[in-house]
Amino acid sequence: MKPHYVLLAAxxxxxxxxxxxPPEKLPAAWTVSGPSPxxxxxxxxxxxxxxxxxxxxxxxxxxxxxxxGALTQQISAQRYLGQRLxxxxxxxxxxxxxxxxxxxxxxxxxxxxxxxxxxxxxxxxGSTDWQERTVTLDVPADxxxxxxxxxxxxxxQVWIDAxxxxxxxxxxxVDRMSARQRPLPDKPTL
Numbered sequence: 001m002k003p004h005y006v007l008l009a010a011x012x013x014x015x016x017x018x019x020x021x022p023p024e025k026l027p028a029a030w031t032v033s034g035p036s037p038x039x040x041x042x043x044x045x046x047x048x049x050x051x052x053x054x055x056x057x058x059x060x061x062x063x064x065x066x067x068x069g070a071l072t073q074q075i076s077a078q079r080y081l082g083q084r085l086x087x088x089x090x091x092x093x094x095x096x097x098x099x100x101x102x103x104x105x106x107x108x109x110x111x112x113x114x115x116x117x118x119x120x121x122x123x124x125x126g127s128t129d130w131q132e133r134t135v136t137l138d139v140p141a142d143x144x145x146x147x148x149x150x151x152x153x154x155x156x157q158v159w160i161d162a163x164x165x166x167x168x169x170x171x172x173x174v175d176r177m178s179a180r181q182r183p184l185p186d187k188p189t190l
Contacts, residue, residue: 097154099123
């Protein structure tokens with residue numbers, strides 16, 4: 001390669017890196033949850049990710065291929081009591097080793113996880129382009145908290161964008177996990 005081409009290539013690369021910039025911190029409403037949150041990094045992308053700017057991400061930064069974590073937001077269940085609630089978002093993945101997917105949990109004063117779903121039966125693996133996913137649960141009349149987000153299990157990175165949380169009709173089926181799919185204590189349950 002001629003020297004001036006090498007110099008132009010180096011300038012182009014450094015210009016792109018300067019434009020991309022480091023990710024921003026997650027908004028205060030979001031946290032990283034799971035048994036070892038320190039094994040993950042998270043934030044808001046300032047660069048373009050497959051045509052999307054401002055996507056939130058969760059990345060396994062450890063060498064632990066069994067680690068899992070989740071980007072989590074919790075809200076009061078008050079405005080959704082007795083309703084069927086759907087969480088919808090777009091997800092993109094890179095080198096996910098185990099699985100990624102949306103998750104949602106509804107807690108009551110008497111039961112943590114009165115309604116729960118974590119996409120283990122509809123896993124996203126490897127590297128994928130943006131795709132829309134949903135989780136639908138019934139919110140008990142005595143519910144107190146709704147938690148939702150995206151889970152990343154194993155190595156890799158998952159992005160989430162275009163989130164909505166809204167009541168839906170009873171004609172929309174509820175996501176259910178069979179007893180066989182229900183996670184064991186050491187599996188991702190949030």
